Amino acid sequence: MARRYDSSTTTFSPEGRLHQVEYAIEAINNAGTCVGILAKDGVVMASEKKVTSSLLAPAKSSEKTYKLCQHAACNVAGLTADANILIDQARLRAGRYAYQYCEAIPVEQLVEHVCNYKQAYTQYGGLRPFGVAFLFAGYDTHYGFQLYQSDPSGNYSGWKATVIGANNQAGKSFLKNEYGAKKEDEDEKMKGEEEEKSAEEAPEASMPDVQEALRLAVKVLNKTMDATASSPDKMELFCMTLDDDGECSHKILSADEAQKVIDEIEAETAPSGDS
């Protein structure tokens, strides 16, 4: 088998694979799910909170969501210890860029820096890769709101909506159908074929707003989480929007606000046989 090509990160297998990197990606598939959804007026990230014990005294405000700078934040899936190193790297990079240029770092550049750092561990040194996947949410004046996903290989890509962590395939296929899907009642009658044409030309037309995105994110988590009943203590909802001064605001929803979103979804799905 490929046993003899497994142990070193810096060796390709005969099939042209880096097994250590793939095993690192496997490690993340056991971690708490994170959903990211890009909206017209912001970015939403929802994550499954894996509460291990009621005796646990959390030191930081979140184990999943981290602020990187004024205009960027990330969600973590994987080994928290590994994530802490990378988050610190990202914060330093954003700070140094601002120090040098007196300008906010463009989001993609920040993501690329973190990914380049991760990539080094797949090519040099004989050290293992980082067992973390990130969802980066950010805003800059060049491209507006953005959502990126990165994995242990150092690969990254921009998304309108994506899922990482446990059951991410189920989450992604759910999003494929649900993201940007118009509500059945009014639009089908009015738009007709025009909608199909415009869906390709103007994809922003079907981009949800932050409130819709929050509901969609919770729906995805409901699908991917094992538990049947969703509640605020099992999930963490984060949204990034612009406030009135044009500054980015990072908000982790309180238990009440999260409960409200959950209730809205339950109200939606309840009268399913009516229309």
Added chain:
Amino acid sequence: KYQVQISEARKMSILEYNGAAIIAMGGKDCVGIACDTRLGAQAQTVSCDFRKVFKMNDRTFVGLAGLATDVLTMNNLLKFRQNLYELREERQLTPKVFSNLLSNLLYEKRFGPYFIEPVVAGLDENNKPFLSGMDLIGAPVYTDDFVVSGTATANMYGMCETLYKKDMEPEELFETLSQALLASVDRDALSGWGAVVHIVTKDGVISRELKGRRD
């Protein structure tokens, strides 16, 4: 002694090249910090709106007197370090910790220093005034009355010593601080051309611009 000779001008200390005057004073549950707004190239005045006092957060202010390029650089560096602190620790820098950070940053450059002599003013966790002053390699002094820095320190020490009283309320602190600064810079060629005064209380900051002699 760090000295520089620029074209035909006489030798002067590098710390006196741009000119500055900063005073910070403690009051009753409040603190004030004021600076002049002149920026010069030795004798020539280049700007009348070069502020040397920077707000770090609602409770911490820093005044940086000395070479203007280092004033701006140190401000950017402090903002960077403050930002990192707040991201990592998820809490705000208190004036005392900020002062220690600044002292540390300056001493790191012990044998090639930043040419600035800073002043830190703020309110601690109990809303009590905090003041500290430092030399260019970070040696701090902590007082509860006043700290001064810049090209007119001899004048400022005299004015403050005379006008200062303990436990002044914010309005009286403003008057005292303003008079001390204005009178000091009038007798100094390198500072003046306007001033800014910030009075910090637990309820917020009030900033006022002063018009003085424009010579």
